[in-house]
Amino acid sequence: MNEPATEGVLLDQETLHDRLDDAPGWLRDHYRTFRESMLGERDGSPFPCYFGIEVEREGDLLYAACESTTDPAALLRFRDVLVEYLDRYENHADRAPLAVFFRPPDGDRGEAHYHERLWHVLEFLHVHDPEPWPDNIPTDPDTPRFEFCFGGEPLFPTSRAPFYDERKSRYSPVGLEITFQPRAVFDGLTADTEAGQRARETIRERMDEYDGVCPHADLGDWGVEGDREWKQYLFREDGDASPDACPLNPTPDHPKAPEALLEPGAWRRLDESPAPGDDDAALTAGLGDD
Numbered sequence: 001m002n003e004p005a006t007e008g009v010l011l012d013q014e015t016l017h018d019r020l021d022d023a024p025g026w027l028r029d030h031y032r033t034f035r036e037s038m039l040g041e042r043d044g045s046p047f048p049c050y051f052g053i054e055v056e057r058e059g060d061l062l063y064a065a066c067e068s069t070t071d072p073a074a075l076l077r078f079r080d081v082l083v084e085y086l087d088r089y090e091n092h093a094d095r096a097p098l099a100v101f102f103r104p105p106d107g108d109r110g111e112a113h114y115h116e117r118l119w120h121v122l123e124f125l126h127v128h129d130p131e132p133w134p135d136n137i138p139t140d141p142d143t144p145r146f147e148f149c150f151g152g153e154p155l156f157p158t159s160r161a162p163f164y165d166e167r168k169s170r171y172s173p174v175g176l177e178i179t180f181q182p183r184a185v186f187d188g189l190t191a192d193t194e195a196g197q198r199a200r201e202t203i204r205e206r207m208d209e210y211d212g213v214c215p216h217a218d219l220g221d222w223g224v225e226g227d228r229e230w231k232q233y234l235f236r237e238d239g240d241a242s243p244d245a246c247p248l249n250p251t252p253d254h255p256k257a258p259e260a261l262l263e264p265g266a267w268r269r270l271d272e273s274p275a276p277g278d279d280d281a282a283l284t285a286g287l288g289d290d
Contacts, residue, residue: 007067008077010084012092013059027065030101030174037171048169048207051095052179060093064100069117069176075124076267082180083130083264086151089182097181104162104175111241114161114176118234119247121178122157125150130262132254141230141246147183148233148248154183159234166213170235 006016006023020028038047038056047053055061064081068074078100089096102121105113131152133139138146147154157180160172204215219235221227228246236242255262260269 007065008074008081009064010081010088010098011063011065013056013061013063016063023065024103026103026174027101030065030172030177031063033173034099034101034177037168042168042210043212045206045209048203048210050202050206052097055093055095055097058093060096062089062092062096062098064098066100066102069102069105069121072124073267073270075121076128076261076270078121079125079128080264080267082125083151085180086153086182090184095185097179097185100178100180101174102176102178109162111161111163111236111238114159114163115234115236115242115247117176118157118159118178119243122148122233122248126248126250127256128261128266129254129256133250133252135252139250139252141248141250142228144225144227144229147229149250156181156183156229157233161234164235164237167211167235167237169207169211 004019004022006019006027011019016031020031035056038052040047062085064078064085066074066078082098085098089098102117126148129150131150133149134152134154137149137154140146148157149155157178159179160170160177162171162173162175164171204219207215219232230246230248234242260266
């Protein structure tokens with residue numbers, strides 16, 4: 001009998017909980033530490049983002065597990081999950097982000113590794129996006145209203161990784177974790193609204209207490225002159241190990257990948273893809289012509 005799938009599928013909380021016993025150990029550890037972060041405390045301080053606490057506590061989050069940050073077949077499966085998520089999230093809950101857990105690499109990896117992997121995942125999604133870039137979102141990351149887009153929707157992907165020593169709100173002990181939030185969930189909570197300003201003040205105060213260090217210098221607000229959202233996707237700690245400019249160079253040209261790779265289930269066509277894992281040689285595999 002086949003075990004119930006946990007990788008490459010969209011999972012609600014009830015389904016994830018039901019399947020965890022049969023899931024790979026890395027996924028069980030990923031989710032356990034994620035849930036502990038959201039619902040636990042650090043030195044008496046709760047997790048800074050009370051929206052994150054609420055959606056995990058109420059069971060509103062959606063989840064996905066990806067076997068690799070580089071294998072084309074695994075990333076195409078994840079691409080299909082993200083398409084499904086965008087079709088479902090509005091009917092799932094008022095606020096339903098997607099938390100994605102990636103299989104960790106072998107051995108200890110430094111900060112540069114996780115920056116490279118995050119941007120590789122985002123670049124792969126951009127190249128294999130079944131929908132064109134939205135006309136109302138600039139493609140230049142060095143503008144205040146730039147935002148990563150996929151499936152015709154602006155998304156805010158925030159990441160956590162193992163290399164953070166002090167900034168525990170961004171710390172994931174197992175491996176790379178990305179939470180995708182559609183821009184639509186921030187309606188009424190942008191920096192130019194009173195509710196948005198209150199929410200940001202509260203989160204930053206809680207971040208200061210939880211992390212024990214000042215909020216990151218790159219923390220900003222979408223659309224505010226001088227702020228750059230791409231820098232917030234994975235906060236840098238070491239300037240020598242992090243990018244100075246946005247590694248993603250999106251273009252409105254569409255499609256970028258061959259039509260066959262844009263179809264749902266295209267991963268089945270990759271008969272000779274690299275084995276799942278984080279092999280540096282696989283970084284550019286399957287990107288197609290850009």
